Amino acid sequence: MNIIDELKWRDAINQTTDEEGLKKLTSEKQIALYCGVDPTGDSMHIGHLIPFMMMKRFELAGHHPFILIGGATGSIGDPSGRKTERQLQTMEQVQHNVDALTKQMQLLFGGDANVTMVNNFDWLSKISLLDFLRDYGKLVNINTMLAKDIVASRLANGISFTEFTYQILQSVDFWTLHHQHNIQLQIGGGDQWGNITAGIDLIHKIDGADEEVYGLTIPLMLKADGTKFGKTAGGAVWLDSEKTSPYEFYQFWLNQDDRDVVKYLKFFTFLTKEEIDDLHEKVKTQPEKREAQIKLAEEVTRFVHGEEDLTEAKKITESLFQGDIKALSVKEAEQAFNSVPSATIENELINIVDLLIAAEVDSSKRQAREDVNNGAIYINGERITDIETVIDPSSSFSGKFIVIRRGKKNYFLAKIK
Template identity: 45%
Template sequence: MTNDFFDELQQRGLIAQTSNQAQLRECLAVPQTVYCGFDPTAGSLHIGHLVPLLMLKRFSDAGHKAIALIGGATGMIGDPSFKAAERRLNTTGQVAQWASQLSEQITALMSPHLNQPLSVANNGDWLQQLPLLDFLRDVGKHFSINAMIRKESVRQRLERPEQGISFTEFSYSLLQAYDFAMLNKTHGCTLQIGGNDQWGNIVSGIDLTRRLNGAKVDGLTLPLITKADGTKFGKTESGTIWLDASKTSPYRFYQFWLNTDDKDVYRLLAYYTFLSCDQIAQIAEQDRTAPGKPSAQGILAGHVTRFVHGSEGLASAQRITHALFSGGITALSLSELQQLALDGLPCVTVQKEMSIVDALVTSQLAPSKSKARALLQANAIRINGEQIADGYLLEHFALFDRYWILQRGNKHFCLLSLQTVTQ
């Protein structure tokens, strides 16, 4: 094994900070055990978690052993790093449920893509069994309050007198540090990776592992992924882009990547795909010289959607995209229409006796009835891909006896869902 792996990570821009670069490069020349932590703050991970998950695969592909650590215990507190205010504490049952869901999700997501199994651990297995006095004596004595309050993430909170920081959140860094020491002791773990907001916690873990185990370990952080305008990547007007298909449909997921800005797409290809840097440079050069729309967004959307939702999920997302923008709406399956109902299109509930004019106003495809009539007269309205002039919904076939796709022009859609009568 060579240092080519470390050099590739640098070339991709995936390394923000390292504890000891020379030592880390030397260590990575032979198989190591690396871990990354994921606190259960919801029942699914989102695209912000995807880069560290992909990083674990990169390490695994390079011959290292990868561990995903679920924060069943630390999730009870919540990491205060660079948060403007105190987190709301979730119930024990809720955190346990989310921890179980994340464990299952990570296993299901990563297993098809790895040559060797990914280990999934839960820090509740040791932290919830640790007596308080033992923790204070054996762990707490190694931490200086003076040093802890100088950490940037803590200092920012202390400078907000209306918020401050509780002892509960202040202790989070000690718990994460103990995780590193425990994984080093039980699994021979020598490297922790995480977002660059985790740097202070990682450094604490390196120091505690040295003190408790007499072991030299390292830390590596990933860069904060921002868009060209400086805003955080992944934040959208419609909300979080989840990895769970029941929270963000494969179609919506695919469209998110398809709409990546030209200024960001080649950097995101380096972060989110396993295309080589040379291949990405070639794509960029072809897009620069070839006429028409760049190909990079479609390549990015295809690679990431296939990784998260599989070939079937990608094919479904592409079928929906083709059907909406190139015709063939009636060929959509029920599950694909349900994706559109979840988050793919604006969706309103209607009654089949509703007139097309009223449907246009209800769906906000027309601001008024007079404008709706004008659009119909101008042949600008379609239902399920067919041009219409007027009438009522019941005069048009409902897909699976429930849905109509109402369309204004080429780009504006609304999914109409038949109101069901409950007994």
Template identity: 50%
Template structure:
């Protein structure tokens, strides 16, 4: 299977600007770029597929350039739902530096910043040299702009299309970059860049665009910074354990899609895991493979080992086997409950809605079903206070084999 066909099989091709893209990817060695704006200080799981796409092409001999938009970040790519909040110069600079370091550390790609070739451009030069080449009717017909016409769109965001088009032109002229790759929501920006290149460099200039389907959850919503429960690629924001648990809990209906898009597992390996999901879904072999591959790729074997240590400790109830940092990571996914300091265990279980009544609380305690910080407690009058703290003022209650509660003693 050639590379382009494998990308199709993995569901990574949404649209291409020319049938020639297939031959270019399979048989040539080109420079291409993928861009992101520094609207946060870390990439998230929604970006991960694009970064792996760059890696897949690099393995085939193509040269990736990662563009972090220090200039376009000031403007804001138009959203279908409304205007973006403007970020300060200090915030954008901080975010840019964080993204630059993150991408270099994990993937080692060549990095560029579009602020470098736009910061000294005058408004007159921008309008004469580039604005004159964009027809407003053409711009209004772009999908995202269309969606905003009823609610309104600022000139600032309307001009984003022109500003991003300059990126493609600049990289083509300076680095012989002939392809831009982006999410399917970037189709309008990519085709605008191609139009600008042809108008400035000649109608027969060979440049291309490729879009990828957005990674979505089972309910169809996309992963992004504006969505709740963002899964970050930065270990300080989303720990390897949290990432592992997020991926391990992937629905059966989505796990094979994620294996195709988010891992380098071979066609044969994924087909085998697909079969296992259909025949023995309770074993969650595909979910385990997905979680291990992604965590190892992002955080190394050490990060995966830590995630597995926490997972195993929680499964067995051996909480005291964990380091302090692992304890903090383990607590992040637990249900948090504020609790009065110094109550007896029987009252704690009722007041924190762990048990529905004192009778039920006593039954669980006497039945050896309640643990405090990994230790079985059989005394209904055991005092839960800050001296029992697992980390800081937190006490971990385990009910049965799977339910954990993190009590914040007040």
């Protein structure tokens, strides 16, 4: 199956500048293509992952992806998708983010992958103001720029000249990469369509209308209920394991709606059509087994975090399902209970009722005694039914914390000073 046909089957194409031409080109030869990410932060979230999954598919099909980290454009700010000006970062912060994202990309694609990392600071920083205006600015029509959605949406609230020039800078990126590496395709999110087509226009003006370059964007990802994909009650789901643990990451995918899971299998895994069709059938006939969600969680967690972290995330999931808290290591327990309510207590023997008050599990001693007497309280996985029980904080998890459960699902963490 041609890579464009595969992307269409996966519903992964929003717009292309010339679909038939691109399909013909990718059928005839291996091409170089690129996708960029600006270092506005030191980690990508799962929304950013979508175009880079596409880049990985191109690589597996024999093509050569280039990953552009926007060390220069990231210091300016992309106006797309925003109503107000970005807060400019210091160049030190930009460089920190560049280093972090570069490392993240290397982990995603692996050391043996046919992928090249580039930074547009390497060429954009060398262009003088006069050269920028004479060599590129003269070729860009203001009326055309104003008509682009990326700029038009900002006119009501105003846009600085700095952000207005972003489109030209990204166009220079495409032209530079086309000349230096014969890159013929740029991929981006739907909001990048104006920037991508501006780059193609610049190449055609400099090198001629017959120059063979293309653009492709991915669809906006929405959940079945119409809300934006990738957000949780706790915020974004990050690729950085320090921001979103592998266990939390795994759980995010495991808890997807039946109405969305097949779409996500197409987008975020490298399973074949036959494998996905089989899982789709199981969603319809045996939804209670959640086999599609389990496979989705395994595949994406393995791709982003690796086999070891996937194994750990599955172990935590199984231990919590069985209520076997003691089977967890300190590190695993920290992942499992990272986002539950917590309070700090002294490192000394404490009565169970006093512990429930100190850990803010219950608001009164009466309620605490009632919960214990009713068998609703578990300490580090063990049910406590005697209100005279004394807890030793140093007895579990290296004396770092106590895991408290009230009822079936309400967890709390008492952190030891």
